[in-house]
Amino acid sequence: MTETFxxxxxxxxxxxxxxxxxxxxxxxxxxxTEVRRETPYASTFRFAVPAWTGHLPGQHxxxxxxxxxxxxxxxxxxxxxxxxxxxxxxxxxxxxxxxEVSGWFHTVAKPGDEVEVRGPLSxxxxxxxxxxxxxxxxxSGVVPLMSMLRHHRAHRLDVPLRLLVSARGPEELxxxxxxxxxxxxxxxxxxxxxxxxGRLDAEHLAPVFAESDDWEAYVCxxxxxxxxxxxxxxxxxxxxxxxxxxxxx
Numbered sequence: 001m002t003e004t005f006x007x008x009x010x011x012x013x014x015x016x017x018x019x020x021x022x023x024x025x026x027x028x029x030x031x032x033t034e035v036r037r038e039t040p041y042a043s044t045f046r047f048a049v050p051a052w053t054g055h056l057p058g059q060h061x062x063x064x065x066x067x068x069x070x071x072x073x074x075x076x077x078x079x080x081x082x083x084x085x086x087x088x089x090x091x092x093x094x095x096x097x098x099x100e101v102s103g104w105f106h107t108v109a110k111p112g113d114e115v116e117v118r119g120p121l122s123x124x125x126x127x128x129x130x131x132x133x134x135x136x137x138x139x140s141g142v143v144p145l146m147s148m149l150r151h152h153r154a155h156r157l158d159v160p161l162r163l164l165v166s167a168r169g170p171e172e173l174x175x176x177x178x179x180x181x182x183x184x185x186x187x188x189x190x191x192x193x194x195x196x197x198g199r200l201d202a203e204h205l206a207p208v209f210a211e212s213d214d215w216e217a218y219v220c221x222x223x224x225x226x227x228x229x230x231x232x233x234x235x236x237x238x239x240x241x242x243x244x245x246x247x248x249x
Contacts, residue, residue, distance in 0.1 A: 027064065027116045028052065032109055033088070038174045042140060044080060044092045045105060049117060054083050056126035057148040058218065058246075061119030063091070065101055075101045078143040078220075078246075079120065082150035089117070092174060094140045125246045127151075127218060132159050134208060134215035134238075136200070136229045138166035141221035142174055144246065148218070149182070162208050162215075166200050166225065200229060205236045213237060220246040 030047035037043050055061075060078045081090035095106040127133050127148045135145040142165045152161045163183040167173040169190030179185070186204055191197045208215070217238050219229045226247045233243055 024053075024119050024121065027118045030063075030089070030115050030117045032111050032113045032115070034111060035109070038092060038176075039172050041172070042092055042094050042174050043106060044090050045109070046081075046088060046090045047115075047117070048088055050087045052087055052089060055079055055089075055120035055147075056123065056128065057083060057151040058126040058144045059120035059122055059147075060144065061089070061091075061117050061121060063101070064116040064118070065104060066116070073100050076121070078147070080143045080146050080150075082147055082154050084154070092140065092143045092146075125218065125220070125244050127216070129155065129157050130159065132212055132215050133161045134217045134233075135161065135163040136165075136217065136219045136221075136233075137163070138200075138221035138225040138229075139172075140174065141219075141225065141246070141248065144220055145218060146175055146178070149178075160212060162211075164200060164204055164208070166221070200225075200232065202232060202236065205232055209236050209238075215242070217243045218246075219243065221248070223247050 028049055028051050030049045032045060033048050034046040035043055060076050062074055063077055064072055064074045066072045077091045077093065079089055080092045081088065093102050093105050096102045125144060129151055133148060135148060137145045145163060149161065149163055161182055164186060165173065165183060166186040166188060168188050170176065170187065170192060173185055184204060186200045187195060187197055188199055189197065215238065217233050219226050219233070221229070226245050230243055230245060234240060
């Protein structure tokens with residue numbers, strides 16, 4: 001009998017997304033098949049994982065590297081790709097200064113290399129796709145939110161989805177080529193002509209809450225960004241119990 005993963009949400013999961021807890025506990029071999037540059041400091045790494053049983057948008061996995069001498073390093077990474085049955089997953093990694101694992105990916109890794117992955121993990125930040133989603137991210141915090149956006153598009157879901165993504169400037173906006181009218185970029189240091197520069201604020205949220213006040217909010221970014229965005233959401237009227245936060249750093 002297959003055990004199905006139920007995310008920590010009171011809403012039902014649409015479609016046919018079912019994740020095996022048993023499979024999530026097993027390390028699997030993932031073969032790097034493609035590397036795509038997103039920004040000067042971030043790249044997407046696509047892996048073939050034939051036994052991958054799927055995930056929910058917003059989940060993450062554990063990745064393990066093993067050196068020739070047996071030394072291992074493990075890291076948690078959000079999954080960027082939408083759930084599907086193609087046997088592939090994508091991760092988008094910043095090149096962290098002195099980062100042991102990210103440094104290997106950005107300077108050594110090449111198609112054909114193998115790593116190990118285990119997951120998917122955590123259901124708290126998962127978006128089942130059954131109610132309006134307000135996604136707010138900064139920097140690489142947009143990665144799990146992109147999985148949600150891609151899932152929304154792939155299944156042509158009717159529920160509204162809006163994304164506010166913060167970056168220092170256009171050249172540092174991860175996934176810039178994929179955004180559409182659902183997305184509002186927020187540039188904190190440099191912006192195209194005619195676009196104001198500044199932190200995420202109430203003015204950015206106002207059009208979203210004018211459209212609806214029935215959002216499930218997902219916030220992902222640094223500790224400081226998560227606190228700032230959460231305060232803005234509460235001030236705009238978002239119920240605290242409908243704000244989900246994932247932090248890094």
